[in-house]
Amino acid sequence: MSAVPLPSSSLKERIIVPLDVPTVEEAIVLLDRLPDVTFWKVGLELFVSTGAGILTLLKQQDKRIFLDLKFHDIPNTMAGACRAAGRYGVDLVTLHATAGRDALMASVEAAHQGAAVAGCHAPHLIAVTLLTSIDARTLAFDLKVPLELPDYALQMALLAKESGLSGVVCSPKEAQEIRDTCGADFLRVCPGVRPAWTQAGDQRRSLTPAAAFQAGASFLVIGRPITAQPDPAAAFARICDELDVGS
Ligand SMILES: O=c1ccn([C@@H]2O[C@H](COP(=O)(O)O)[C@@H](O)[C@H]2O)c(=O)[nH]1
Secondary structure, three states, rough: OOOOOOOOOOHHHHEEEEOOOOOOOHHHHHHHHOOOOOOOEHHHHHHHHOOOOHHHHHHHHOEEEEEEEEEOHHHHHHHHOOOOOOHOOOOOOEEEHHOOOOHHHHHHHHHHHHHHHHHOOOEEEEEEEEOOOOOHHHHHHHHOOOOOHHHHHHHHHHHHHHHHEEEEOOOHHHHHHHHHOOOOOOEEEEOOOOOOOOOOOOOOOOOHHHHHHHOOEEEEEEEHHHHHHOOOHHHHHHHHOOOOOOO
16 A cells, blocks of 8 residues: 655644653653644654554544654664554654665665555655754764765765655754655654744754745654753644744
């Protein structure tokens, strides 16, 4: 079965909120406090702590799911992980582009196989170009990558596109160039988004939500500016108001 269609109309539906908590109970608290959020991210902390049950719970609530486990391994292992992830019926799954062309291609094929066996839509596989916590200095001096950061992110996006992936995870700062080069249909899922009234924390390549959409982001991933606030629903509503879409 082909990949599940993703919403494209409302900006509010294109904000993905991460459930970056260690227990299902804490995840349920966030779900209850943010009933207007339609798209949730399950990442390493919650999945490793509690397993796949949270995915069933989210589906029971008709939520869209971004499974952000950022696979990075040899092709055979990546394919095995993506075959398994394909069976969950989630919307988005992440891999690292630096796993390389063979691993990325094997992952796409395997995710579709897994979905076919389970009788569900295949997930869109999207590749992390360069983590949004990495800045140009770290890329050059620690990771020893000789390309300029925007060019490196673009090369990773092109590799993902050539390998058959649906899109990338990228900083909103690189979204426009990736859209212009890879096409509007190639997804740009952007973490590292910070309203002007919040702290950057460990994010190094940030834009505000409005600037991120203007720059060409398909989806925004916004965590702590919402979930770490005393009133997460008010923070989500404020972000939606600032996008002029209401909450
Ligand atoms: O490059 C990346 C890839 C993934 N993330 C994830 O997005 C959220 C961001 O949360 P904030 O609290 O808004 O910083 C988090 O779950 C990361 O794992 C990313 O930040 N950068």
